[in-house]
Amino acid sequence: MKQQKENKEFFAALDVGSDKVLCLVARPGDEPEMLRVIGIGNTPSSGVRNGCVVDVTAAVSSIRQAVREAGFTAGVEISGVWAAIGGHTLKSANCTGQAVLRGREVTREDVEQAELNARQSALREMKGESLLKLIPQGYRCGDLVTDKPVGLVGQKLEADVHALYGSRTNANNLKHAIQRVGLELINYEPHPWAAAQAVLSETEKTCGTALIDIGAETTSLIVFREGRILFTDVRPWGAEHFTRDLAIVLGISLEDAEALKLRSGECRLSQVLPGEIVQIEVHGRTTRPYARDLLVKTLSSRVRQFFGIYRKMLADAGVLDQIELVVLTGGGAMLRGIGEEAKAILDKHVRIGIPERVEGESPLLQRSDAAVAAGLAVCALRESLSGPERAFGMRRSMSFLGGLKTFFLGDY
Incomplete structure (x- = not known):
């Protein structure tokens, strides 16, 4: 087994489904936004129904086996994973937050205020579910739609977000099962969003595409147009x-x-x-x-x-x-x-749709049922490009109190 210090840049992605548990270990590829898969663990799933953990002990056993296989084939020690969260309770809403301009120029503070108000709007839309993810959708200033509003002039600035909601119970049970294996949950992504990152091109997201991810017991839908999410x-x-x-x-x-x-x-x-x-x-x-x-x-x-x-x-x-x-x-x-x-x-x-941004020798990577796990690795790669080490699949050094916080509360 290779030492972690010799393999600092690898990502571990974990898709815990109703039929199988798939763990991929990948590192950055030679081309931008490409991944090289160096390890795979694929085992039958137990303790999961309709995308939700219903038997923690059984789920832990399946997760442990998949992660062990992936780490062995990759020759690395996995201590943290990116996981997919699904379940039939997943819902979405498009929300907007505003900042008043009254004809003046947009500042960075206006952008932050609009974003804060958009988040507050998303929280008001929860309707008994938990807010899992906020996906920025751009800004509007008058009749202009842009990703870079600073410097524009208008009466108001609007920040649009796509909010994804789900069961807090399911999220906590998934986290608990992963921690029982001795792993850190670095981050998680909703199933349809993760699958889209692996199989859709930017052109398809612009021109209008619906991705339908047909799992064993649940089916996820996500619709893109002009680079924005319209529906999940x-x-x-x-x-x-x-x-x-x-x-x-x-x-x-x-x-x-x-x-x-x-x-x-x-x-x-x-x-x-x-x-x-x-x-x-x-x-x-x-x-x-x-x-x-x-x-x-x-x-x-x-x-x-x-x-x-x-x-x-x-x-x-x-x-x-x-x-x-x-x-x-x-x-x-x-x-x-x-x-x-x-x-x-x-x-x-x-x-x-099969994974488009991954390279590797396994035939599994040419199958549509690897899309979610591959998309998680893509999300981890993009996070790593922004700098933080949290994307990587090794345990971070932390204080004793910090370790207790991770163990009992998690990081998200």
């Missing part, structure tokens, strides 16, 4: 519903249904041969034969229902007409033909 939401269903449908329709176990979905799953009847039969081997035993067209019809029906719901959600939020592209990511996006079904229902250009 999470729904309590995901790819596990595909598995359950197959289990019910075919009269088989969930384990056999999952294996069938992964090996023979398809959404397009055009890809099925007349009379085609599928038969798979699970744990050394061969299943009975199944008509593949029934499997495909079952999956296609559920996929179409999901995207019909997503279309209505986007329309009700008033953002459907501002979307030019839909990017599908997460484990559910690996179902063959799902992109074509999404295009037919949403009437938008559709592509499958």
Whole structure:
């Protein structure tokens, strides 16, 4: 095991999902904003339902195994991680704060006042949830929209923020599970925001893109336009519903249904041969034969229902007409033909999103279910470029009292 002092610039990203726990260890790549993945830990998840920790002991075991594997393959000692926080309680709101100018020039103090008022506005919108993240959306001065308002002249300055809210209980339980493993929670990012950092280009964020991250038990949506976030939401269903449908329709176990979905799953009847039969081997035993067209019809029906719901959600939020592209990511996006079904229902250009800013030898990095973990590493890299050492995946030196504060209270 290499010593930490020889590997100061590495980032540890932890995605604790309902189906798997994925830990990536990465260091800055040779190109700007690129990452080189040097270690991966990928283990089945226990103790997590609908994106929320429900059994701390089981979750700790899964996290510990994934982190141990990632550290071993990277040859480093991991003591701090960036984690993704999700769950079906995640909600969003666009909030604004103002500073009065009365025709004078905008100063730095005006910007700070507008930002403070925007935060206060976001806190008033919580509605029983906790404020997880405030994402700056730029400033308005009169009819001008800008990222650099200092020096402009107007009647008032407005600071726009996108606020993400979630369950404080879930956040505390995730932090507790990570600390039980002996790790410091350096920072966390909401699932859809993290996934977007890994798979969307700046051009896509400008032109109008909806990212739909289909996990095992939850689906996250986030919509960008002109570089700003218009809408974020999470729904309590995901790819596990595909598995359950197959289990019910075919009269088989969930384990056999999952294996069938992964090996023979398809959404397009055009890809099925007349009379085609599928038969798979699970744990050394061969299943009975199944008509593949029934499997495909079952999956296609559920996929179409999901995207019909997503279309209505986007329309009700008033953002459907501002979307030019839909990017599908997460484990559910690996179902063959799902992109074509999404295009037919949403009437938008559709592509499958895989991590774009990471390099490495593992085939896992070319899969859509690595998007959240890769996006966390991207967030850590961007934080490190601004200077602070807190982005790095090693334990910081601190006083004894400081250590107690981290252990009992956390850093966020």
